[in-house]
Amino acid sequence: MIEFQQVHKTYRVAGRDVPALQPTDLRIAAGEVFGLIGHSGAGKSTLLRLINRLEEPSGGRILVDGEDVTALDADGLRRFRQRVGMIFQHFNLLMSKTVADNVAMPLRLAGQLSRGEIDARVARLLDRVGLRDHARKYPAQLSGGQKQRVGIARALATEPGILLCDEATSALDPQTTASVLQLLAEINRELRLTIVLITHEMDVIRRVCDRVAVMDGGAIVEQGPVTEVFLHPKHPTTQRFVLEDEALDEGEMHEDFAHVPGRILRLTFQGEGTYQPLLGTVARETGVDFSILSGRIDRIKDTPYGQLTLALTGGDLEAALARFDRADVHVEVLR
Amino acid sequence: MDALFGSLFANVDWYEIWLATLDTLLMLGGSLLFTILLGLPLGVLLFLSGPRQLFENRPLYAALAFVVNVLRSLPFIILLIVMIPFTVLLTGTSLGVAGAIPPLVVGAAPFFARLVETALREVDRGIIEATQAMGATTRQIIFSALLPEARPGIIAAITVTAITLVSYTAMAGVVGAGGLGDLAIRFGYQRFQTDVMVVTVVLLLVLVQLLQSAGDRLVTHFSRK
Numbered sequence A: 001m002i003e004f005q006q007v008h009k010t011y012r013v014a015g016r017d018v019p020a021l022q023p024t025d026l027r028i029a030a031g032e033v034f035g036l037i038g039h040s041g042a043g044k045s046t047l048l049r050l051i052n053r054l055e056e057p058s059g060g061r062i063l064v065d066g067e068d069v070t071a072l073d074a075d076g077l078r079r080f081r082q083r084v085g086m087i088f089q090h091f092n093l094l095m096s097k098t099v100a101d102n103v104a105m106p107l108r109l110a111g112q113l114s115r116g117e118i119d120a121r122v123a124r125l126l127d128r129v130g131l132r133d134h135a136r137k138y139p140a141q142l143s144g145g146q147k148q149r150v151g152i153a154r155a156l157a158t159e160p161g162i163l164l165c166d167e168a169t170s171a172l173d174p175q176t177t178a179s180v181l182q183l184l185a186e187i188n189r190e191l192r193l194t195i196v197l198i199t200h201e202m203d204v205i206r207r208v209c210d211r212v213a214v215m216d217g218g219a220i221v222e223q224g225p226v227t228e229v230f231l232h233p234k235h236p237t238t239q240r241f242v243l244e245d246e247a248l249d250e251g252e253m254h255e256d257f258a259h260v261p262g263r264i265l266r267l268t269f270q271g272e273g274t275y276q277p278l279l280g281t282v283a284r285e286t287g288v289d290f291s292i293l294s295g296r297i298d299r300i301k302d303t304p305y306g307q308l309t310l311a312l313t314g315g316d317l318e319a320a321l322a323r324f325d326r327a328d329v330h331v332e333v334l335r
Numbered sequence B: 001m002d003a004l005f006g007s008l009f010a011n012v013d014w015y016e017i018w019l020a021t022l023d024t025l026l027m028l029g030g031s032l033l034f035t036i037l038l039g040l041p042l043g044v045l046l047f048l049s050g051p052r053q054l055f056e057n058r059p060l061y062a063a064l065a066f067v068v069n070v071l072r073s074l075p076f077i078i079l080l081i082v083m084i085p086f087t088v089l090l091t092g093t094s095l096g097v098a099g100a101i102p103p104l105v106v107g108a109a110p111f112f113a114r115l116v117e118t119a120l121r122e123v124d125r126g127i128i129e130a131t132q133a134m135g136a137t138t139r140q141i142i143f144s145a146l147l148p149e150a151r152p153g154i155i156a157a158i159t160v161t162a163i164t165l166v167s168y169t170a171m172a173g174v175v176g177a178g179g180l181g182d183l184a185i186r187f188g189y190q191r192f193q194t195d196v197m198v199v200t201v202v203l204l205l206v207l208v209q210l211l212q213s214a215g216d217r218l219v220t221h222f223s224r225k
Helices: A044-051 A074-081 A099-110 A115-128 A144-156 A174-191 A202-208 A226-231 A236-246 A250-256 A271-275 A278-286 A317-326 B002-008 B014-049 B058-073 B076-082 B084-091 B096-121 B125-133 B138-175 B180-189 B194-222
Strands: A002-013 A016-028 A033-037 A059-064 A084-088 A162-166 A194-199 A211-216 A219-225 A263-270 A289-300 A303-313 A330-333
Touching (some): A002 A044, A016 A044, A016 A059, A033 A044, A044 A194, A099 A115, A099 B138, A115 A144, A174 A194, A202 A236, A211 A226, A226 A289, A226 A303, A263 A271, A278 A289, A278 A317, A317 A330, B014 B096, B014 B138, B076 B084, B084 B096, B096 B138
Parallel strands (some): A033 A194, A033 A211, A084 A162
Antiparallel strands (some): A002 A016, A263 A303, A263 A330, A289 A303
């Protein structure tokens, strides 16, 4: 478990203190995929780098599995870092070393395994990320997605308990992003590895994260399970991220529906309920008519969800609302 | 043909040329070796202590930069003469190959150190960060990441420095260092033996060309981009 206790960070720029992270409390459970989302300058990158002290905190304590990381001396910090993997937006592979040598590097630096053991582990890791045939190539000969796979293999070399991902998919195209995220999800499941990732894309959060914290202005403004934060965003920043992801504009939508008669509702389903034939049942039982104005049925990580905007006319509206409520569907009356 | 060749290069003593070439190569090799041994650590230190680097240390960087700049702003011909007492102290003579090497090294090492600093700055900061994140010691960051990544740049720096040293060795001829430059001055210039001048110039040109193409090959070999 990673625990932040009143951790804050201030940079000194040109003689002035610039706050990068407000005093923050945060708990990240062992084995979960925790996402930090925010625009650039929101403080997410600082927060991530505080975990392995690539950034030194200005105050507060960071506990990892009960150990106070902020109190470690140089030697202790090096040993701690060997138990924390990290991958980067621009991969940060050594151009002068082959793929296999890049993956072996953390093991050689740690100096605990024999050459044979290192070779065996490197082969296994390259196999795991699907790059067995590329061991002797140099990073410049690989595509972006392959480079990030090398980065992941390298980060996993010392069998760390935590993996930090710094915008790991931001430099990749959508298809490659999907495959790299899938690999991260698999690793999280197989190795019971805690993953902390930062991103500015809601889609990345939706695909792999269990919980998410939304950052703005150097502070966490909202956090919780992804389904909760994503489907019922409360803070304006979160709402903006969700709308960006859905690529629709709330105001525009209201104008479009101005001429539609009846009450306009937004229903949010999640879990198995998503696949129940609820709308037809409610229509038959209460006599309401519905037309679907917009909607989306998708998954958040492993949880199916649906979000539909409906116009209801006729019948017994109150009974319909009560029926939705009984079926555990979240209803928002938009008009 | 032989007669033509003989009359064209009437003043050229080929054995003398051979000895001078050997002297030039010895001066070049010796001074290059010590320039690298001195300049590489100095360049690494300049880089590490520089602004926003791993071991930012303003006073140290300012001091190093000052010494480097002073030595680099001295014209080499002046340095040769200023260095004489020090050279005698170090090698027992200010003449010949041994007497030429200390001023050559003092002239070239600061220049080389700056080139090394520049080559190290070309290394992506992210690579240093990634190496830090692996739990590397400072020594490991330098030897396992920085220097291997900067290798093509450092080889290019060695090439440029070697070529600069070739022209410095020629100047060292003025203060009795021997070598092709000495030959060119004593015979080609002072005795108006144009043929000797032409031969020495051609030999120096060939030497520079060989150094440059060897350097370029090595850079290409070690560039994985």
